[in-house]
Amino acid sequence: MASPATTQTVRPLDTMGFHASGPPQITDVVAEHLRLLGARSDGPAADAPPGRVTLCGGGFEPGHATVTWAEPGSGLVDEATVQAATGMMAVHGRRDGSPRGLAADYAATATGILAVQGLLAGLVGQARGTGPTHITAGADRAGLLAVSQYLAAAGAxxxxxxxxxxxxxxFTSAEGVLFELETLDPGAWAAFWRALGAPADAMRAGWRPFQFRYATACAPFPRALHSVTRSHPLPRIRQAAALSGAEVCVLRTLxxxxxxxxxxxxxxxxxxxxGPAPSGPRTTVSRTTVTPSAGRPLAGLTVLEAGRRIQAPLAAHLLGLxxxxxxxxxxxxxxxxxxxxxxxxGISARWLALNRGKQAVEVDIKAESGRRRLREMAAEADVFLHNWAPGKAAELGLDADDLARVNPALVHAYTSGWADRLQDAPMGTDFMVQARTAVGEAVRPEGEPPAPSLMTLLDVLGGLHGAEAVLAGLLLRERTGHGVRVDSSLLGAADTLTGPALRRAARGQDARRPAGFRHPLPTADGWLAPADACAGAAAAYDLRDLSTSDAVALLSAHGLAATAVTTDLSALHHDARFAGQIGRDAHGAPAVPAPWSLV
Structure with a gap:
């Protein structure tokens, strides 16, 4: 067990080392994040089994993470087959009317972050008394987590x-410039389209699908709205946005x-x-005296979550698991x-996917009495997590420095859109961040117009980063004896996802994947996705007259890995590739498994 009072520690993993082996799409993310947290790379271990990351030093028992694509025998052997089976291709493809693969390695990226979470949680548990020394993170579970809200809605x-x-x-301007439009206000939506002369019926019909596009992953609004923007130059469109209160963001390239x-x-x-936080187990600031265990290393810690939508609620959900x-x-x-x-x-299935099992307290933070109550709660908590608008916490007197005066041991976590890293940043929503950071280009292969995914890619990945940051903050608190402010953002999530493409672009290479990359193949009764390494050979077969199962068997007989594409998310309950993994909660809503196991 490590001593929590290592005052020289600047980063939570300083004085520690790691070695990693396994699928590079996953382990490269793990290695990069461990390095950024202060650990040094000791290179691959000669005797390490495939898919193993080991973190050691700093007075802790070694922590081991096993990273896999999926359970043995599932037929899921890489990013493409995981995206296909978990329903990610189906959700991402709703905008286009048929399943499509994400050209970025989303499931692998999420798995790498989840593995780092597990390693950090193990160290926090060890510092507090006991914690896991071995965690397993699978890309199949990461994919299910990514679609958990859509799965919940499908089973409602x-x-x-x-x-x-x-x-x-x-949308497209008269010059052919692609741009995203964003507003959360129906009045601003209407004013923007009136300024451009859009038909009133199209404007009215378009609001609801636009408003709910983050929930449905599609927005079937009238084509007339696209025609309207194509008739105006970009400066006129920007002017309409400025006058109405809406925002536009031109899609950037990689x-x-x-x-x-x-x-x-x-x-x-x-x-x-x-002053320094109390050393040892946090019984003096925790609301309970529960002893942590290998499977529940954060037991006895309290997280106050003031979150909306996806990013902060998902981060808190993971901490609760x-x-x-x-x-x-x-x-x-x-x-x-x-x-x-x-x-x-009677309760939103999508809301339950992120918030089941949490307690709820109603607090009017607009009133001084409510803010005082929240400060009193923060004085007894371990983590305060929020995703309020920029500057709101300081305006309310609830920022990190404010709450440190009542609880110097607090980890104050802020999950934002931009983390104040871009001067000209638009509204910090998932789709605007995708547009501004070139995710819209990274998720589409060469030869296709860039388009941000309407699946909430960055909200989910941002929630994973948020939980990772909180765990890093808790570990740093244990090692230094001081509370910590942690900041994460959708911008950080975007840069993690697009990192490989950005590095290719910086080297002057083709940043995007080749034309046709991760396009499923049609069968007589559905779709089939070959593994990335087998896609070229699989495309030579005409599978349109074969059932999906027969098509998979045919390719397998020729040594080509492939799997069926899930198009009906409600059928995942009975999918043999995820046998026993998907259940239902007390309200009957579909519930995906925890994304890691800890022992």
Whole structure:
């Protein structure tokens, strides 16, 4: 067990080393994040089994992470087959009307971050008494986590909030410039389109699918709206946005993003002012005296979460799976998203996917009495996590330095859109960040127009970064005896996802994947996705008259790996590739398994 009082520590993994082997799409992410957290690379271990990361030193028992694509025998052997089986191809393809693979290695990236989370959680548990020394993270579970909200909606008691049909942004100006439009205000939406002379019926019909596109992964609004933007030059479109309160963001290229990226870590950690936090187990600041265990290394810690939508709630959800007590701070009357259709037992299935098992306390932070109550709660907590608008925490007197005065041991975590790293940043929503950081180009292969995915790629990946940052902050607290402010962002998530493409662009290579990359093949009754290494050979076969199962068997007989593409997410409950993994919660909503196992 490590001593928590190592005052020389600047980063949570300083004085530690690691070695890694396994799928580079996964282990490269693990290695990069461990290095950024302070660990040194000791190179590959000669006797390490495939897919193993070992972290040691600093007075801790060695931690081991096994990273895999999927359970043995599932037929899922790489990024393409994992995307196909978990439903990621189906959700990402809704905008286009058929399944499509993400040209970026999304499942592998998520798996790498989850593996780092598990290693950090193990060290936090060890510092507090006991914790896991071996974790397993699979890309199949990471993929299920990525689609968990869409899976929950597919298995709900009622239909979706908006139509599931092809369509959506980006829009195109008269010069042929692709851009994203964003507003959360129906008045600003209407004013923008009126300024451009859009038909009133198209403007009205377009709002609901646009509003719910983050939930449905498609936006089938009238084509007339696309025609309107094509009739105006970009300066006129920008003027309409400025006058209405809406925002536009031109899609950047990977080459442009590579020139401006600063190479910063996807999160930052800053020790908080005030006296040192108590050393040893945090019973003096925790709301409970529960002893941590290998499977629940955060047991006995309390997280206050003031989060909306996806990013912060998902981060807190993951911390809860690791054993922390999660207390949601909701406005008077409760979170309005609890009622968002579709519902299970009267509660939004999508809301349950991120918030089941959390306690909820209603606090009016607009009132001084509410802010005082929140400060009192923070004084007894271990983590305060929020994703409020930039500057709101300071305005309310609830920023990291404010809360450090009542609890010097607090880890104050902020999950934002931009982390104040870009001067000209637009609104920090998933789709605007995708547009500004060239994710729209990275997820489409060469020869296709760039288009940000309408699957909430960065909100989910940003939530994973948020949980990773909190765990790093908790470990740093244990090693230094001081509270910590941690900041993570959708921008950091975008740079992690596009990192390989940005490095190719910086070397002057083709940043995008080749034409046709990860395009599923049609069969008589569905779709089939070959493994990336087998795609070229598989394309030579005409599979359109074969059932999907027969097509998979045919390719397998010729030594080519492939799997069926999941198009109906509700069928995942009975999919043999995930036998026993997907269940239902107390409300009947579909529930995906924890993304790692810890022993």
């Amino acid at each position: 008691d009622e239909g979706e909030a908006a139509e599931l049909a092809p369509g959506g942004p980006p 080459a442009e993003r590579a020139l401006e990226t600063d190479g910063a870590a996807p999160w930052s950690l800053r020790p908080l002012p005030g 690791l054993g922390a007590e999660i207390i949601r701070i909701e406005p008077p009357g409760g979170d309005p998203l609890r009622g968002m259709p579709p519902a299970c037992s």
